[in-house]
Amino acid sequence: MNYQWNWGVFLQPTAAGDDIYLGWMLSGLQMTVMLSLSAWLIALLLGAVIGVLRTVPNRFLSGLAATYVELFRNVPLLVQLFIWYFVLPELVPASLGDAYKQSHPVFQQFLAAMVCLGLFTSARVAEQVRSGINALPRGQKNAGLALGFSLPQVYRHVLLPMAFRLIVPPLTSEFLNIFKNSAVCSTIGLLELAAQGRQLVDYTAQPYESFIAVTVAYVAINIIVMTLMKKLEDKVRVPGYMGGK
Amino acid sequence: MVYEFDWSSIPGALPFLWDGMKISLEITLTAIVVGIVWGTLLAMMRLSSVKPLSLFAAGYVNLFRAVPLVMVLLWFFLIVPKFIEQAFSLPPGTDLRLTSAMIGFALFESAYYSEIIRAGIQSVPKGQMAACQALGMTYGQAMRLVILPQAFRNMVPLLLTQGIILFQDTSLVYVSALADFFGAAYKVGDRDGRLVELLLFAGLVYFVLCFAASMLVKHLQKKYHPA
Numbered sequence: 001m002n003y004q005w006n007w008g009v010f011l012q013p014t015a016a017g018d019d020i021y022l023g024w025m026l027s028g029l030q031m032t033v034m035l036s037l038s039a040w041l042i043a044l045l046l047g048a049v050i051g052v053l054r055t056v057p058n059r060f061l062s063g064l065a066a067t068y069v070e071l072f073r074n075v076p077l078l079v080q081l082f083i084w085y086f087v088l089p090e091l092v093p094a095s096l097g098d099a100y101k102q103s104h105p106v107f108q109q110f111l112a113a114m115v116c117l118g119l120f121t122s123a124r125v126a127e128q129v130r131s132g133i134n135a136l137p138r139g140q141k142n143a144g145l146a147l148g149f150s151l152p153q154v155y156r157h158v159l160l161p162m163a164f165r166l167i168v169p170p171l172t173s174e175f176l177n178i179f180k181n182s183a184v185c186s187t188i189g190l191l192e193l194a195a196q197g198r199q200l201v202d203y204t205a206q207p208y209e210s211f212i213a214v215t216v217a218y219v220a221i222n223i224i225v226m227t228l229m230k231k232l233e234d235k236v237r238v239p240g241y242m243g244g245k
Numbered sequence: 246m247v248y249e250f251d252w253s254s255i256p257g258a259l260p261f262l263w264d265g266m267k268i269s270l271e272i273t274l275t276a277i278v279v280g281i282v283w284g285t286l287l288a289m290m291r292l293s294s295v296k297p298l299s300l301f302a303a304g305y306v307n308l309f310r311a312v313p314l315v316m317v318l319l320w321f322f323l324i325v326p327k328f329i330e331q332a333f334s335l336p337p338g339t340d341l342r343l344t345s346a347m348i349g350f351a352l353f354e355s356a357y358y359s360e361i362i363r364a365g366i367q368s369v370p371k372g373q374m375a376a377c378q379a380l381g382m383t384y385g386q387a388m389r390l391v392i393l394p395q396a397f398r399n400m401v402p403l404l405l406t407q408g409i410i411l412f413q414d415t416s417l418v419y420v421s422a423l424a425d426f427f428g429a430a431y432k433v434g435d436r437d438g439r440l441v442e443l444l445l446f447a448g449l450v451y452f453v454l455c456f457a458a459s460m461l462v463k464h465l466q467k468k469y470h471p472a
Contacts (some may be wrong), residue, residue, distance in 0.1 A: 060362045072453035076413035079427060087441045090248045176311075183313035187419060194315055207323050215312055215320075222311035 009206045010213070021200055028196030029217055035113055035192060036179045042118025043178065047125025052155055054130045063128065072123035077184050080120055085112040085188045106190075113185035121178050130169045132163030165236045172229040179221050193217055254437040255446055258429075265429030272347055272425065273412045279351035281404065281413075284358030289388065293362055302359070309356035314417055322421050326340030342423045346415075354411055361407060365400035366392060402466045409458050413451065426450070 010022040053065035072080070085108075089097040100108060134160060146153035188197035197214035201207045255262075291302035309317065325345040330337055367394050377387035397404075416427040424432060427447055434443030 076416040078416045180313040183315040219311045
């Protein structure tokens with residue numbers, strides 16, 4: 001193989017002339033980070049609510065939460081994304097659908113991607129929250145109730161603070177997954193990191209440099225997130241539990 | 246104005262969709278088989294006391310787990326065709342997308358399988374290995390006859406669950422326009438202007454298959470490991 005390596009390609013001006021190719025990569029990186037963080041916020045909040053509902057002593061609510069989790073876990077992310085992006089705007093009331101379709105294309109893509117990734121991940125977070133709550137000794141809940149706390153108070157002051165400290169390691173891996181899964185959103189045209197990489201290939205015919213750069217960027221995100229989460233893990237670790245000090 | 250559903254393009258497209266489903270299943274099965282074999286080797290390397298082997302396995306697993314599947318697939322669609330064309334002197338432009346997808350999925354999934362298998366091996370009590378050595382078995386014999394059979398029994402539910410995730414992930418071959426089940430559904434929907442119906446239908450099929458499979462895994466787990 002006689003491939004012409006050219007790492008200088010990143011400093012060349014783009015075909016449109018508005019930027020250098022490195023600028024494209026950086027804006028892709030920025031999009032990936034923004035999308036992942038905002039989706040993570042949705043996933044964490046919604047996941048906590050659904051996870052709690054799965055453990056409450058009410059068959060209707062826990063059944064509803066279980067259905068939610070199964071629904072989002074058994075349909076591929078790509079299919080969910082296409083349903084959010086192509087199908088839902090057709091099914092909602094016309095005024096809402098039209099307003100969506102007339103908004104800025106990047107806004108449409110970002111909104112669909114954020115909601116899709118957020119809800120997809122929330123089902124996984126919910127499972128972790130549930131297993132965290134179930135891992136606590138039964139006595140904790142009973143002691144709370146015996147002290148006169150209401151059930152919501154028991155969750156807020158006793159169960160959830162403990163459960164969240166226990167599930168930091170599995171949440172870390174879900175947090176890493178959301179960055180990786182955000183690459184799927186390139187399929188609806190959102191110009192995040194993977195999409196910018198492909199675009200660069202189309203414009204410059206330097207696939208190896210572009211793919212290596214994108215891969216390195218994902219590995220770097222991975223390392224940064226792991227380092228930060230390790231710090232958090234050490235801070236919130238519960239003494240006396242496996243993995244505790 | 247309410248959306249009017251028109252499901253009429255689905256019945257005629259069923260043979261085409263079934264061809265797509267066969268491609269999805271083919272990729273899934275290849276990746277599961279190769280993934281488990283190569284994943285077992287990686288797990289054993291990672292646990293081995295030979296430093297270069299364990300470093301290689303750790304590097305392999307961590308690299309594949311840090312990179313999005315979409316990116317891994319793009320890499321394989323770029324590299325594999327060039328490599329195979331040269332190795333077997335095929336005319337350039339031969340359609341190797343399915344081969345590339347299979348190789349990509351198998352190598353990617355083996356990183357995930359190897360982590361499951363490593364945990365499985367580590368869940369077998371140390372005394373078992375010591376007992377094998379006391380009986381005069383070599384390391385290979387101990388692994389093959391004593392440790393791995395027990396480890397695999399503990400891992401079956403996790404391996405199957407990973408298989409379900411893998412089946413869902415095969416939809417990502419969409420990035421190479423390969424007509425797997427999802428790709429086929431998208432093409433039909435796009436052709437007939439019935440994307441809404443076809444996407445919902447695809448979602449439903451995936452849901453039914455994966456939900457049924459996960460119920461089956463739960464059932465097996467209860468049967469063999471009554472908690």
